[in-house]
Amino acid sequence: MKISAHEEYGLRCLVQLARAETKGESLTLAQIAEREGLSVANAGKLMWIMNKAGLVQSQRGASGGYTLARPAAEIRLNEVIRILDEDTVDQFCKTHTGVLDACIHTSDCGIRPVIVGLHEIVQSALSEITLAQLVGTEANVDATLHKIQKLQVRLGSMRTAH
Amino acid sequence: MKISAHEEYGLRCLVQLARAETKGESLTLAQIAEREGLSVANAGKLMWIMNKAGLVQSQRGASGGYTLARPAAEIRLNEVIRILDEDTVDQFCKTHTGVLDACIHTSDCGIRPVIVGLHEIVQSALSEITLAQLVGTEANVDATLHKIQKLQVRLGSMRTAH
């Protein structure tokens, strides 16, 4: 249960664009790659995926570059994550069919809803965070995350109270 | 952000053991493998990892097999997941150092707390689920998960209210 390289790097590129947005600038591929320590080729591929998915817009030719397709405050992380690992799946959710195939073997197993439910919980947590919240100082971002973390703890106590 | 094969299969093997526990039985490697549709070799590897980590106990020789090291109600999924992907990491948490290395490049970036915080949220959600809750009918498990899901939704409304 970890974040993939695609997801992490893609997200980081988006944050760079969000930061540029506040200054009304657009970023060229080379700029993005340099700022995140990626190769231009690799960053290009990630940006292409996000461009295809309508998350960013590109302008070709001299003085071109990338900009966010929507304001950073309207882009939620669940959408970003979904797009960035949809690419590796190509077809329909491979994990699901894998699970479903297995669950045909052991009918009435308790695992399928766990896998699905787990993903739903993660998606739900991600949908609480927007790109705009990730711009700014690290201290601020940390505070935001801790707020969510605290709520999560409260979730725990509510469960045992039931 | 998806569950790995190790994690899913290992978890499923544990559920089989938990189910056997309610009848006071132990399961042989071949039995576990058959019930989950895995090869014996693959199941063996997973069980070995979990044995080494103290999650299950093994008995060799004729009429041997595996049992849970603790009651199913005392085994939480966060522990299971942690053990099952620690194996692929071998050394210290590779993901973290990876993130930290990157954050040296872009100092004061907003990503590091997101990656770390995300993992904490997932772990927190996983710690709410015990193995015992995964035994039983699929309908029951589904209901349990939905209860957690509902709390997660409430988390969302609490956030916006702030």
Next chain:
DNA sequence: GCTAAACTTGACGAAAAAGTAAAGAATGCT
């Protein structure tokens, strides 16, 4: 229109994960 900047796309090689195989060691039964 020509040129240079910049994105686009498919193919390829390296690295990591997943799964398999086989030889080894411990245990209980006769």
Next chain:
DNA sequence: AGCATTCTTTACTTTTTCGTCAAGTTTAGC
């Protein structure tokens, strides 16, 4: 003691993912 059963461990093969390269296409400016 010897044998069958069952777990243990290491090494290998296959598959998937990750990252790079290089050739192609589009656009802006002179």
